[in-house]
Amino acid sequence: MRRHLSWAREEPNEPHVATSAVPGPASKAALQRLSKLQDTRAATFVGDYGKSTGNYITDADGNTFLDMYCQIASIPVGYNNKAILEAAKSDQMATTLANRPALGVFPSTDWAQLLEESFMCVSPAGMDMVFTTAHGSDANELAYKAAFLHYARKRRGAQAASQEDLETTMDNMPPGSPDVAILSFSSGFHGRTFGALSTTRSKAIHKLDMPAFRWPRSSFPQLQYPLEKNQEENAAEENRCLWELERTIRTNEVPVAAVIVEPIQSEGGDRHASAEFFRGVRRITTENDVLLIVDEVQTGCGATGSFWAHEHWGLETPPDMVTFSKKMQAAGFYHTRELMADQPFRNFNTWLGDPARAIVARAIIGEVLDNGLVEQVKKTGDYLTSHLKPLAIRYHRLVANIRGQGTFVAFDCPSPELRAELLDLMRLEGVNMGGSGEVAVRFRPMLTLTNRHVNLFLTRFESVLNKMYKKHWPQ
Numbered sequence: 001m002r003r004h005l006s007w008a009r010e011e012p013n014e015p016h017v018a019t020s021a022v023p024g025p026a027s028k029a030a031l032q033r034l035s036k037l038q039d040t041r042a043a044t045f046v047g048d049y050g051k052s053t054g055n056y057i058t059d060a061d062g063n064t065f066l067d068m069y070c071q072i073a074s075i076p077v078g079y080n081n082k083a084i085l086e087a088a089k090s091d092q093m094a095t096t097l098a099n100r101p102a103l104g105v106f107p108s109t110d111w112a113q114l115l116e117e118s119f120m121c122v123s124p125a126g127m128d129m130v131f132t133t134a135h136g137s138d139a140n141e142l143a144y145k146a147a148f149l150h151y152a153r154k155r156r157g158a159q160a161a162s163q164e165d166l167e168t169t170m171d172n173m174p175p176g177s178p179d180v181a182i183l184s185f186s187s188g189f190h191g192r193t194f195g196a197l198s199t200t201r202s203k204a205i206h207k208l209d210m211p212a213f214r215w216p217r218s219s220f221p222q223l224q225y226p227l228e229k230n231q232e233e234n235a236a237e238e239n240r241c242l243w244e245l246e247r248t249i250r251t252n253e254v255p256v257a258a259v260i261v262e263p264i265q266s267e268g269g270d271r272h273a274s275a276e277f278f279r280g281v282r283r284i285t286t287e288n289d290v291l292l293i294v295d296e297v298q299t300g301c302g303a304t305g306s307f308w309a310h311e312h313w314g315l316e317t318p319p320d321m322v323t324f325s326k327k328m329q330a331a332g333f334y335h336t337r338e339l340m341a342d343q344p345f346r347n348f349n350t351w352l353g354d355p356a357r358a359i360v361a362r363a364i365i366g367e368v369l370d371n372g373l374v375e376q377v378k379k380t381g382d383y384l385t386s387h388l389k390p391l392a393i394r395y396h397r398l399v400a401n402i403r404g405q406g407t408f409v410a411f412d413c414p415s416p417e418l419r420a421e422l423l424d425l426m427r428l429e430g431v432n433m434g435g436s437g438e439v440a441v442r443f444r445p446m447l448t449l450t451n452r453h454v455n456l457f458l459t460r461f462e463s464v465l466n467k468m469y470k471k472h473w474p475q
Helices: 025-035 082-088 091-098 111-117 136-156 163-171 194-199 231-251 275-287 309-313 355-370 373-394 416-428 451-472
Strands: 056-058 064-067 129-133 181-185 256-261 291-295 321-324 331-335 400-405 408-412 434-436 440-443
Touching (some): 064 451, 091 355, 136 194, 136 291, 181 194, 231 275, 275 291, 355 373, 373 408, 373 451
Parallel strands (some): 181 256, 291 321
Antiparallel strands (some): 056 064, 129 331, 400 408
């Protein structure tokens, strides 16, 4: 039964910015106070989340922005969504918050049902188990542990760990702490914890001064746009990358236990590859007995016009693990029973997720499925890209390489400086957006974005493009 999304009647008619700069004086004052307690240098403005509604975020100054960035791609169905508020106010939530369980040793009576009604309702094909965690980096980190435990189990066979294994691991030395690797791709982003950071390749500043595992990387295709005019060149580029991937797996100085890949390299600049490329990655990992982890932290939960972005690939055999977070408002990874640790407490922590987040995820998934939001994302995404392409022709000095799936869309600016200027001007027009990579502008709206919201954006976007053309390229 399709429901009417309650936010639609409560949203503002359009964005409204009352201050001459963003952040405005109230946001600046709040950030000044906060800066005494935490680092605020990355903050754009201070949100007033009690007043934010649907697709609109309100800041401390009362400015109301159409939010096309959505807490770095993590708000799925609107601010103050009534279904989520109802879940938050439920007796089940109150009990969970007052009595947070250590789920691995004292799971609650309703935990299995919560898993069935939330994460397992949308489990990727081939996955019959879910490992719940705290956040996206944590999800990838624990998936890596699952891969290493699986690799060790294959190597040992039926034998137990030796006394030497038990002694050397306490000194972080092989054979107890073996030299085994996770392979990732150039420009990929998989988090900021130590294992995840060793597979992150998007920006040097993320990794600088941090010790790292010497794990291998392989090239990710750098496609040329428009795709229809560069088919031969892009096919050659993807074949080159697949050849490099297989060579790296086979010749790396230490064994590769798993390959991790994003369906779209989100933090790395919204870099795409074809379904054929990803099918090639799966073929190579299968033939070389290497696990495939698909990082759907940013692409999962419907943003690409499919609940999971890897569903676009048409794989004959599913990935071995799929990690998630962000729009699910919870985190973890899906896997098969085969990848469960051979003993308890080996892949483990105190909380192992949070029932409170599962309650919210259940409400989110219900909103997505009951309201046909994945299909809406397809239609709205098509509408958005069809109107961006003419602007890319008219304003080609500022807008290039339009690409995307669903509303997971991006374009490139000619320089980081012009991108920063564009994003600042868009906020003054009442649209909150963000960048990715060196020069990309990314769209990360909610699944509830409609053509009407797109029209509001387009009017303001063209106004900004006009202003920038007059400033930088006067007639």
